[in-house]
Amino acid sequence: MTARELDAAGVAGAELRAAYTRCRELNARHGRTYFLATRLLTPGRRPAVHALYGFARWADDIVDSLDSTAGPHARARALDRLDADLARGLAGGTGAEPVVRALADTARRYAIDHHHFADFLAAMRSDLTTVSYATYTDLRRYMHGSAAVIGLQILPVLGTVAPRRQAEPYAAELGVAFQLTNFLRDVGEDLDRGRVYLPEDLLAAHGVDRALLRHCRATGRSEPHVVRALREFASLTRAAYRRAAPGIDLLDPVSRPCIRTAFVLYGGILDAVAGTGYAVLHRRAAVPRRRRALVAADGLVRVTAARTAARLAGRRAVPPAVPPAPRTAARSPRGHEEVT
Structure with a gap:
């Protein structure tokens, strides 16, 4: 299947294909929903999305x-090496890391x-x-x-039916x-890394601070104040989905099922979190397998219909094998336009 995708994408050369x-392996192992x-993209577009995911x-x-024992200085040096490697690759050279070459x-x-890519690496640095954000505005920045920028990177691969600039805000x-x-x-996992991405002012409005989050993490208890803060953060997240939703219809029809599926499955994580009573400090919420299968099946139906429509449109756009007969006095100009 991988070879078929690479062939469809026109990727040649053993090193680049590797x-x-x-x-693709990184995507399959770490980004199940993604x-x-x-898988619902056309084979020729999948390698590009895998490359973008793999680098990120x-x-x-x-x-x-x-799992790493490297301190912040060692990690900063590793990011610097990756940045330099990327600069060489983007300038036409050969990147040392496979993810950079792809x-x-x-x-x-x-x-x-x-x-x-520069903006992405700046955020990683x-x-x-940075271990916390004072306001939601700071977090958005x-x-x-x-x-x-991940949405903006992927947009050219997906294709659009409108000018790309029109679709960019929705992709972002x-x-x-x-x-x-x-x-x-x-x-919970981010707290173990020393980070809290929930804005401090949102937490404070509900009487929550880092110490209380750590207490809940350590004891396995759920405090009402924490649940209310998490619920408000979920509301902010759902609002972002609503703002992004109109952009799906601006995508190439054969790419829409892919993004719609991701949209539904990621949105389903919010439902799963709510279903646990917002117990995210104790365990990771996941969309049930049955739900994932149903959403994927719906996406498959949609992508099959979209690809069929695209093939039919392509056939209609192909000029006839036999040139049309010269127009005669009996044939109207409108009729001539219809056959060509």
């Missing part, structure tokens, strides 16, 4: 891996703005020193680089919605 394969949705995951792991190739193929907002969902789901 780099894309590595990115990977499932990507690689950088994120440098910053966030709980990303640079994808950026060239789809003319992705290099500033998006801020994670080495951080998420431009950590989430919004969907990236934000996805990350807000991750922040809510991973409150």
